[in-house]
Amino acid sequence: MSSGSFPPTPAKLALLFTLAIMFSQPLQQLQQDLADSRGYWQFVPFEQNAFPWWADNPELTEALNALNESQLQELKAKPQEAQDTLAPLLPPLPELPEHLLTKPRQPSQDYPFWLSTGVKGRKWQQVVAFSQQVTPGGSEFLEWCAGKGHLGRLLGWQHQRPVRSVEWQARLCQSGQQQAQRDSIDQHFIHCNVLKDNTAPFLTRKTHAVALHACGDLHITLLHQGAGAQIPAISLSPCCYHLISQHQYQTLSQLAKQRPFPLGRADLRLAVQETVTAGARESRKREQEKFSRILFDLWQRQTRGADSYLPVPSAPDAIIKKGSLGFCQWAAEKKSLPSPNEKELEMLAQTVRERYLQLERMELVQHLYRRALEYYLVLDRCQFLVESGYEVALSAFCERQVTPRNLLITATLSKA
Secondary structure (H helix, E strand, O other): OOOOOOOOOHHHHHHHHHHHHHHHHHHHHHHHHHHHOHHHOOOOHHHOOOOOOOOOOHHHHHHHHOOOHHHHHHHHHOHHHHHHHHHHHOOOOOOOOHHHEEOOOOOOOOOOHHHHOOOOHHHHHHHHHHHHOOOOOOOEEEEOOOOOOHHHHHHHHHHOOOEEEEEOOHHHHHHHHHHHHHOOOOEEEEEOOOOOOOOHHHOOOOEEEEEEEEEHHHHHHHHHHHHHOOOOEEEEEEEOOOOOOOOEOOOOOHHHHHOOOOOEHHHHHHOOOOOOOOOHHHHHHHHHHHHHHHHHHHHHHHHHOOOOOOOOOOOOHHHHOOHHHHHHHHHHHHOOOOOOOHHHHHOOHHHHHHHHHHHHHHHHHHOOOHHHHHHHHHHHHHHHHHHOOEEEEEEEOOOOOOOOOOEEEEEEEOOO
C-alpha cells in the first residue's frame, strides 16, 4: 500500500486476503517446483558438453539420443506431444495454475476497417483480443510503450475516451499521431523514455494504463510507478522478461522475496522462446544463425585450446546473411581472435551437425518448463499488485496460435 493512502476497511482487507491466497499458493508451489527441477532447465545449452542430467537420469539420455532430426523437429513443434513423450522419464513436471485464468470476453462489436489500416493481420488480432478484455477503470487511457498506438487508437474509438500514448521513438510518435488525426481519435502522443523521464504527470487518479507486450524493465517500471501512484487500473500483457538492466531477476512481490532462487537473463529468455508466428524465412534464418554459432563455438575452443564457451553478442541480419564463414569471421573479430578460413571450418562440419542435434535435444527438455517459468513470473507480478491494494484477475486474452505471450493481468484499485 502506498504511503498516504487511507487505512483499508475490514471489507477491503478481507478481499485482499482472498486474492493474496488465490495467487500466493500457486506462486509458492511453482517457486518450489522450478527450484527443485533446475537441473533440467536452468542451463545454457551452448555451454554444455553433455546433458546436465546424464549421470542422474540415463534413461532420459538414452531416449533423447534415440530421436532423429525429423522426430526432434516434430516434437518441438508439438509441445503437448513432447510432454507426453518425455514426462514419464522426468520427475513430476510443475503443475500449471491454469485454473486461475478467467474466461476472456468474446468480441462484442465489429470495428470499421480503417482502424486496422497499416497493421499486420496477426498483430491486429492481438490488439482486438486485448481490447475486448478492457473495461475502462479511469476517465482516460495511458498507452505505455505505444509504438504507433494501434491499441490506444482502438480503445479510444471503442470507449470514446481520450488516450495518451507514450513512446520513446519519435518517428513512431509522429506516425501514430498522423493516424489518430486521420481517424479522428482523441489520441495524443508523448515522446518519452519511461525508463529515464518523469512519468508522474501521466500516472494520475484518472489513468487506466494499458500495455500490450511491454518488455522487461518497461513493464516492471509501469507496475512500480503505476502502483506507487495508485492509478485506478492497469491492463498488462508482459513480454521479454530477460530485457532487464540487472544480471539477476529481482522479484517484485514480498512473498516471492521470501524464498527467491537465482534467475539470470538466460533463464528469463527461456520463458519467451516459444514462437508460433515465424514464417519459413525467419525459421531458416534462426537455424542458420544457430549453425553458425555452433561452428564458431567449436572453432574457438580448438583455436584457443580452451574447452569453454565464449559468449558472442547478437549479430545483425547483414552478418547472418553472409553465412557461417562470414559470421565466424565477424565473431572472431569481436573476440580478438585470428580470422578463421574456410578450410578450417569445413573440417568441423560433421561435428557441427552432431552438436546441433545435441542442442536440439537439450532444448526439447528445457522447453517443457518454459510455460511454468512464465507463469511464475506473471504470478509474481499479480501478487505484487495484490500487495499494492489491487483486485487482480489473470486471463489468456487470445489463443497461443495468435501469440504465445497471451497472458493478461487486469488490476483494478480496490475501493472497498
